[in-house]
Every structure is written in structure tokens, then in C-alpha cells.
Amino acid sequence: MMENSNPPPVILAEGLTKTYQMGHVIVSALCGVSLQIQPGEMVSIMGPSGSGKSTLMNILGCLDRPTEGKYVLDGKLVSNLSDDQLAAIRNLKVGFIFQSFNLLTRASALANVELPMRYAGAKNRRARARQALESVGLADRMNHRPSELSGGQQQRVAIARALINNPAILMADEPTGNLDSKSGKEIMSLLLSLNQERKTTVIIVTHDPNIAAQTQRVIRLRDGLLEEAQ
Amino acid sequence: MNFIQQILEALESLASNKLRASLTVLGIVIGVAAVIAMLAIGRGAQNSITSSVESIGTNVLYVFSGGRDVRNPKxxxxxxxxxxxxxxxxxxxxxxxxxxxxxxxxxxxxxxxxxxxxxxxxxxxxxxxxxxxxxxxxxxxxxxxxxxxxxxxxxxxxxxxxxxxxxxxxxxxxxxxxxxxxxxxxxxxxxxxxxxxxxxxxxxxxxxxxxxxxxxxxxxxxxxxxxxxxxxxxxxxxxxxxxxHRTTGGENDFTIMNQQAILSSLQSILGVFTLFLGGIASISLLVGGIGIMNIMYVTVSERTREIGLRKAVGARKRDIMVQFLVESSVLSLIGGLVGIALAWLISVIIGQIAAANDVAITPTIQMDSVLLATVFSTAVGLFFGFYPARRAANLQPVEALRSE
Known part of the structure; x- marks a missing residue:
């Protein structure tokens, strides 16, 4: 997978910090994290709760801005972009999978998958959404609402939504955290096959060593700092 | 996203929470209908009294004893x-x-x-x-x-x-x-x-x-x-x-009114009456407006998470604001139209009741009151749909997603 001697990294972060103001106290969630992720890699980010792994994920996924530091995503310096430019990056370059799925509760699976395409102004949305749902094994659940789907099915909808604009990276924040072990395994194997077959870069935040073990590389965080990079 | 899609999506989103949408619309309906109907009744009374004064006779003058500042008039x-x-x-x-x-x-x-x-x-x-x-x-x-x-x-x-x-x-x-x-x-x-x-x-x-x-x-x-x-x-x-009456050069101890003067003094009284009704109606409009404010504000606050999610999958600030603007416009438009229809219904009913009691008041709906009421409630609806949405759209997606 990494035979090429010098491919440009899809993620290049240098000295990322994030501080929050909680009342009078300033809390540092990240204290200078630098990392590189190559295209097609499958990486997990691990750490105990409070270690800053979700904060890191949110910054890498452009859901949040770093307080300081440089972040280059797919060759583009994103730490200085405007809100609308970041929205376009989230729309086209990043697919996000959340622990709590974050689907529109009152919309069908199809409409949920179509959502990123709407903001991208894409054509053939319905057909592409159908295709995406078929590829995650939900051909018979397209018109169901999230409340009519199991947790595993909801997460598949979320994955179909994350992939619909062919992003450079797929970010998953505890994707199996709200699922039973069987659904969790299915979701993991789906992510693995996406990585292997479509060469999608996948970053998974988890505290489950079993899941981390399935990835090629584990990045460990402790107290806002990188512990080791294998 | 193009405009028609925006409207369709707004309708979908409104249809997905019918109770919320209909409560919002109700506020607008009440405000609009109250103002239009009250002003219509006022105008109807004015018309009816004017025409009955005109029916008294033509080219007529009335002479009364007494005048301004005259004691012991003959x-x-x-x-x-x-x-x-x-x-x-x-x-x-x-x-x-x-x-x-x-x-x-x-x-x-x-x-x-x-x-x-x-x-x-x-x-x-x-x-x-x-x-x-x-x-x-x-x-x-x-x-x-x-x-x-x-x-x-x-x-x-x-x-x-x-x-x-x-x-x-x-x-x-x-x-x-x-x-x-x-x-x-x-x-x-x-x-x-x-x-x-x-x-x-x-x-x-x-x-x-x-x-x-x-x-x-x-x-x-x-x-x-x-x-x-x-x-x-x-x-x-x-x-x-x-x-x-030997008042040449002094104050007259009599008053001559012509029909026009009677009409215009009656009309000024009725103007006050209409203004009074209009005042009551304005209060209803204000209350309706506050209702719209509340429900819009709560609605948007409730939907901060949805806004965060939409932003997470690539919605720009503009997309969010347009969505909420279209939704509130649709609500205001429906509310305004239903309000006008209701006002018309109220006017007809009041007219019937008046006719049944031998009072010939035909409430007359006027364009200016329709415009006033509709524009006001629409503006309130738009503003209070738009303002909180803009605030939510300015949040970082992760903050909006965190809200529950």
C-alpha cells in the first residue's frame, strides 16, 4: 500500500493546538500535535477519554478550527480558509461518520444520503443515492426513516452519506460505539472493504483495542499530545 | 440548490412537523385576520352612517338655536x-x-x-x-x-x-x-x-x-x-x-349646519371609532407577532443540531439561512393568506349578524389594511425565523452538533 516512495500525504498537520475557555479556566485539548497520513491508509486514533482524540478528529474533519498550527488537507492549506470554503471541503473532501449517526430524523434514508449532493449541486442525486445505499446493503430500506432502522442500518446510511461525494478521507468518530457487537463488526468490515477496494483513506477514532488492531497504524493520544506513532 | 428545490425542501421540512408549523401559522392568521376584520367593520360602519345621512335629504340646511359662546339664545x-x-x-x-x-x-x-x-x-x-x-x-x-x-x-x-x-x-x-x-x-x-x-x-x-x-x-x-x-x-x-334676532355684528345666537358639515363631523367621530378598533387590532397583531417570534425562536433553537449536521455535510452559511428564510416565508405566506380569508369570513358573518339585527353595516375589507397586516406579520415571521438561524449558522459545526 505504501510502496510508492514519496506520495504527498493526504493529511499533514503541524503543531495543532486547541484551547477552550471554560469560565475562567483555559483548557487545552490539544497541545501541539503533528502527524501525516498517506492516501489509502487506514489509521486509528486511540486514547483515554479526555485525551483530545475527538477534538483532533473534529479539526482534521474541518468541523472545528485549531487554535494554532498548520493543517494541510489533500494538498490544501485549510487552517486559514473561510467558513464557506471549509463547508466546501467538508462537502467534497471529507466524509464523516458519527457515533450517534446524526441523520435527519424526519427524512428518509434516501433523502439523508442525498443531502451532501444537494449542497454540492450534484446531478442524478436520487440514482446515486440509491446506488450508495445498495452498496452498503440497504437496497430494501431506502424509504425508511432513521427511526425505522436499526442502529447498524442507521450507521450504514451514515456511511453511504459520507461516501456519496467521493471524499478523499473518511473520518469515523467511534463508529461502533452505539452498536451491538454484531452490527459493530459489520460496520468495521464495511469500512475495511472500503479501504481495501476503493482505496479510501479511513481514520477511526476509537477506544476499542480490537478495532484499532484491524487498522494499519494506531495513533495514540494522551493529554493532548501524541504518545507514539507506529 | 435552486429556488424551486429550496421551496420544496422547505415544504417537506414543514410537513415533517405539522403541529409546529400549524401553531406558527395560527399566530400569523390571528394577527392578520383581527386587523383586517376590525378595520373592515369600522369602515363598514362609516359607510353605512354616511349613506344614511345622505338619505336624509338633498341640498338641506339645518338651523338650530344657540351658538358658540352665546348666552340665552333666542x-x-x-x-x-x-x-x-x-x-x-x-x-x-x-x-x-x-x-x-x-x-x-x-x-x-x-x-x-x-x-x-x-x-x-x-x-x-x-x-x-x-x-x-x-x-x-x-x-x-x-x-x-x-x-x-x-x-x-x-x-x-x-x-x-x-x-x-x-x-x-x-x-x-x-x-x-x-x-x-x-x-x-x-x-x-x-x-x-x-x-x-x-x-x-x-x-x-x-x-x-x-x-x-x-x-x-x-x-x-x-x-x-x-x-x-x-x-x-x-x-x-x-x-x-x-x-x-338683532345679532348683526355680534355673535349669532343660532347655528346653521349643512349636510356636508354634519357628514364631516360624523365622519370625524367615526374616524376615531375606526382608529379605536384599529388600536385593538394592532394589539392583536402585536400579540400575534410575539407568538410568531416565540415559536420561530424556539423552532430554530431546537434545530441547532440539525443546522450543525447540515453544516457538517457541507452546507454553507448561506444554504442554512436560505433554508430558514424560505421556511419562514412559506409559513408567513400561508398564514397571511389564511388570515385574509378568515378576515373575509368574519366580515361576512358580522355583516349577516348586523343585517339580522336591522343594522345595515357591510364590513368593507380595504387593501391598505390587508397590506399592513400581511406585511407586518410577514416581516416579524421572517425576522424571527432568520435571526436565530443566522446565529446558529455562524456556529462551528462541532458546536452546533454538540447542542441537544
Whole structure:
């Protein structure tokens, strides 16, 4: 997978910090994290709760801005972009999978998958959404609402939504955290096959060593700092 | 996303929470309907009173005793009336004494306006009979106990308006014979033109409405020879009366009003009335507006998570704001239209109720009140749909997603 001697990294972060103001106290969630992720890699980010792994994920996924530091995503310096430019990056370059799925509760699976395409102004949305749902094994659940789907099915909808604009990276924040072990395994194997077959870069935040073990590389965080990079 | 899609999506999103949407719409509906209906009723009352004043007669002047800042005004007299009749611009002079009294027929009784008149009263007031005849000169000289009744009186006493000539009724205890029934003027609520009984002036003076002197009258109605000589008639009448009352050079101890002046003073009273209704309506609009504010504000706050999610998958600030703007516009538009329809319905119902009570008020919906109410409630809806949405759209997606 990494035979090429010098491919440009899809993620290049240098000295990322994030501080929050909680009342009078300033809390540092990240204290200078630098990392590189190559295209097609499958990486997990691990750490105990409070270690800053979700904060890191949110910054890498452009859901949040770093307080300081440089972040280059797919060759583009994103730490200085405007809100609308970041929205376009989230729309086209990043697919996000959340622990709590974050689907529109009152919309069908199809409409949920179509959502990123709407903001991208894409054509053939319905057909592409159908295709995406078929590829995650939900051909018979397209018109169901999230409340009519199991947790595993909801997460598949979320994955179909994350992939619909062919992003450079797929970010998953505890994707199996709200699922039973069987659904969790299915979701993991789906992510693995996406990585292997479509060469999608996948970053998974988890505290489950079993899941981390399935990835090629584990990045460990402790107290806002990188512990080791294998 | 193009515009039609935006609207479709807004409709979808509204349809997905019907209760919330209909509560919002309800606020707008109430506000809009209240204002339009109230102003329509006010305008209807104004129209009805104006037209009933106009039906009193044409080219008419009224002379009353008394004036501004005059103490002990001399009363108007029959001699004044005779003197006025000599003026060149005056066609008819109708001295009148007037009071209220009870009219009785075999157990049925009604209160009516009793008017002592001369034969000139009919042309001045534009009166005609549907049966029988009007007060004649002979009735006047003979102090005849005869009466011409209006249709309201006829209906109250007899339950009909026909075949009444020759019937005996009692007016303030005195027996009178009906000699005619007046043609209906299409009464309005305030001082209906059909609720009156005309008796000879002389009879009224001696038997019904005693005045300090037999010569004294309450007021004198004048009819100018044509519409263009009303002003001239007014001037001549003023000169004649000033000379007779020896007030030349000083303040007149009488007042001459023409129909236009009466109309305009009535209209200014009604303007206040309409303003009052409008004030009440504005309060309803304000309350409705606050309702819209609340529900819009709560709705958007509730949907912060949805906004975060939309931003996470690539919605720009503009996309979010357009979505909420379209949603609130659709709500405001529906609310406005339903409100206008409801106002129309209320107006029709009020009109029916008024008609059933013999009050001829036809509520008239006016374009300006429709615009005012609709624009106001739409503006409130838009602003309070838009403002919190903008705030939420400015959050980083992760912050918006964190909200629960």
C-alpha cells in the first residue's frame, strides 16, 4: 500500500493546538500535535477519554478550527480558509461518520444520503443515492426513516452519506460505539472493504483495542499530545 | 440548490412537523385576520352612517338655536320660518319640533321619535308614503289628531306595514288616527329614519311636545333651490336670522349646519371609532407577532443540531439561512393568506349578524389594511425565523452538533 516512495500525504498537520475557555479556566485539548497520513491508509486514533482524540478528529474533519498550527488537507492549506470554503471541503473532501449517526430524523434514508449532493449541486442525486445505499446493503430500506432502522442500518446510511461525494478521507468518530457487537463488526468490515477496494483513506477514532488492531497504524493520544506513532 | 428545490425542501421540512408549523401559522392568521376584520367593520360602519345621512335629504340646511359662546339664545320661532321662506335661494322651509315618546296600539308599544311638522317637511326630508297621505295644510290649521308613521313603528305595533290607514293609536296617551305610512329609508342603527311618527306641528305643540311659547320650534330645515345655491341659501338664512334676532355684528345666537358639515363631523367621530378598533387590532397583531417570534425562536433553537449536521455535510452559511428564510416565508405566506380569508369570513358573518339585527353595516375589507397586516406579520415571521438561524449558522459545526 505504501510502496510508492514519496506520495504527498493526504493529511499533514503541524503543531495543532486547541484551547477552550471554560469560565475562567483555559483548557487545552490539544497541545501541539503533528502527524501525516498517506492516501489509502487506514489509521486509528486511540486514547483515554479526555485525551483530545475527538477534538483532533473534529479539526482534521474541518468541523472545528485549531487554535494554532498548520493543517494541510489533500494538498490544501485549510487552517486559514473561510467558513464557506471549509463547508466546501467538508462537502467534497471529507466524509464523516458519527457515533450517534446524526441523520435527519424526519427524512428518509434516501433523502439523508442525498443531502451532501444537494449542497454540492450534484446531478442524478436520487440514482446515486440509491446506488450508495445498495452498496452498503440497504437496497430494501431506502424509504425508511432513521427511526425505522436499526442502529447498524442507521450507521450504514451514515456511511453511504459520507461516501456519496467521493471524499478523499473518511473520518469515523467511534463508529461502533452505539452498536451491538454484531452490527459493530459489520460496520468495521464495511469500512475495511472500503479501504481495501476503493482505496479510501479511513481514520477511526476509537477506544476499542480490537478495532484499532484491524487498522494499519494506531495513533495514540494522551493529554493532548501524541504518545507514539507506529 | 435552486429556488424551486429550496421551496420544496422547505415544504417537506414543514410537513415533517405539522403541529409546529400549524401553531406558527395560527399566530400569523390571528394577527392578520383581527386587523383586517376590525378595520373592515369600522369602515363598514362609516359607510353605512354616511349613506344614511345622505338619505336624509338633498341640498338641506339645518338651523338650530344657540351658538358658540352665546348666552340665552333666542329660540327659533314660526315667524323666523316665515321670514326664511322669503329668501330667494330657499325653496322650502320646514320648522320642526321633536321629541321622544311612547306609541301604543292595543297592548303593543314602542318608543319613537315624534316629529311635529308642516307640509314642507316632506319635500325637504325627501319623504313619500307607501299608502295614505302626508300631513296637509288642513291638518295643520285644524290641529288634527293624525299621524304618519315610519315602517319601523308600523312593524313594532302592527307587525305589518300595509293596510294601516284609519287605525287608531295612542301617542303619549293621546288618540291619533293613522293617515299614512312612510316609505322605508332603509334604516341604519343610529336614529333610524324609519322609526318616527310625523304629526302636524300645531297638534304637537298643543298636545304632545309643549314648548314655552306656541311660536317656538326646535329647529328649522331648509331646502335650497338647487345644489349650487346651498351656500347662498345658507348666507341668506344667516342674514335674515341675524337681523331678526338683532345679532348683526355680534355673535349669532343660532347655528346653521349643512349636510356636508354634519357628514364631516360624523365622519370625524367615526374616524376615531375606526382608529379605536384599529388600536385593538394592532394589539392583536402585536400579540400575534410575539407568538410568531416565540415559536420561530424556539423552532430554530431546537434545530441547532440539525443546522450543525447540515453544516457538517457541507452546507454553507448561506444554504442554512436560505433554508430558514424560505421556511419562514412559506409559513408567513400561508398564514397571511389564511388570515385574509378568515378576515373575509368574519366580515361576512358580522355583516349577516348586523343585517339580522336591522343594522345595515357591510364590513368593507380595504387593501391598505390587508397590506399592513400581511406585511407586518410577514416581516416579524421572517425576522424571527432568520435571526436565530443566522446565529446558529455562524456556529462551528462541532458546536452546533454538540447542542441537544
Amino acid at each position: 329660540p327659533l320661532t314660526l315667524a323666523d320660518a316665515r321670514a326664511l321662506a322669503s329668501a330667494s335661494a330657499i325653496l322650502n322651509v320646514a320648522p320642526v319640533i321633536q321629541g321622544n315618546g311612547e306609541v301604543v296600539y292595543s297592548g303593543e308599544s314602542t318608543n319613537t321619535s315624534i316629529i311635529g311638522v308642516t307640509p314642507a317637511y316632506a319635500p325637504v326630508s325627501n319623504l313619500a308614503v307607501t299608502e295614505g297621505r302626508l300631513i296637509s295644510e288642513a291638518d295643520l290649521t285644524g290641529r288634527a289628531a293624525v299621524v304618519v308613521i315610519g315602517t319601523d313603528v308600523a312593524t313594532s305595533l302592527f307587525g305589518r306595514t300595509q293596510n294601516l290607514v284609519g287605525q287608531k293609536i295612542r301617542i303619549m296617551g293621546q288618540p291619533f288616527q293613522i293617515i299614512g305610512v312612510l316609505e322605508s329609508k332603509g334604516g341604519s342603527g343610529m336614529g333610524s329614519q324609519d322609526n318616527r311618527a310625523l304629526v302636524p306641528l300645531t297638534t304637537a305643540q298643543t298636545r304632545l311636545l309643549r314648548r314655552p311659547s306656541r311660536q317656538q320650534v326646535d329647529n328649522i330645515s331648509l331646502q335650497a333651490i338647487n345644489a349650487s345655491s346651498v351656500d347662498k341659501a345658507q348666507q341668506q338664512a344667516a342674514e335674515i336670522l341675524a337681523a331678526r
